[in-house]
Amino acid sequence: MLERMIHADRVGRGRPLTMLAMALGLFGAPAWAQDSQPARPRVTISASFGYMAGGPAEGIEAMLEAGGFGDFMEGGCQIEGCFVDRDYPVTASDPGPGSNLRVSYSQWRHFEVAVSTGSATPSETDGFSEVLVPDFGRYSKVESHVRMYASTASVRAGYASIGVGPAYYRLQAWGGSEDERFDEATQKKVGALMEAAAQFPMFKKVILDLRLHYRYVGPIEVGPLQLESRTLPTTRIDFSHAFIGIGLGLAF
Secondary structure (H helix, E strand, O other): OHHHHHHHHHHHHHHHHHHHHHHHHHHHHHHHHHHOOOOOOOEEEEEEEEEEEEOOHHHHHHHHHHOOOEOEEOOEEEOOEEEOOEEOOEEEEOOEEEEEEEEEEOOOOOEEEEEEEEEEOOEEEEEEEOOOOOOOOEEEEEEEEEEEEEEEEEEEEOOEEEEEEEEEEEEEEEEEOOOOEEEEEEEEEEEEEEEEEEEEEEEOOEEEEEEEEEEEOOEEEEOOEEEOOEEEOOEEEEOOEEEEEEEEEEEO
């Protein structure tokens, strides 16, 4: 009986040690796995290409509508070709394809700083005025373009990162017809860049770069813009947009 009690006492004392060892193994595993990752390079240069969504289309449509380019165009065939019935204004193309160039620096395992620049192909919003040219009407458009310069601070976990920082945006909008540009407005705005990314080593110093941006510009006043014989009024337009891209880079 005494021997059983001594044995039980030893077993009871051993349980906390066993549980402690299990806890250290459980919570220490992520740290061990992270330490086993390759050391972070000090400098990374990457270029990514992808698609942009959002942007100023809604605000530019409101500008064209207020300026008298929101008429209905009846379909039919002319010398230029055949057309379908359409209510204007209409966005013919969003910002669409975009690009991002980024240079980052890190001498810490979980933290890095970076500078980046990005742009997109110009977006186009079309308007139509039935009374501007009797019997035929007049088709006109407003195009816009955004360029970004940003600096970010990011927190890393393995190959993934998330960051935020200030951004400087150069915004352009111009009005024109099919073959002529009438007026242009340029604005500069300080906003923000929020990004999530993953960079995977491929071979030697080459990395695969996956990147998601939300580029916050906020609403700004654009105009007035002279378009044909009409003036598009000053309108508050939000140029904020998202970017998702994939690319390659070099790690040093």
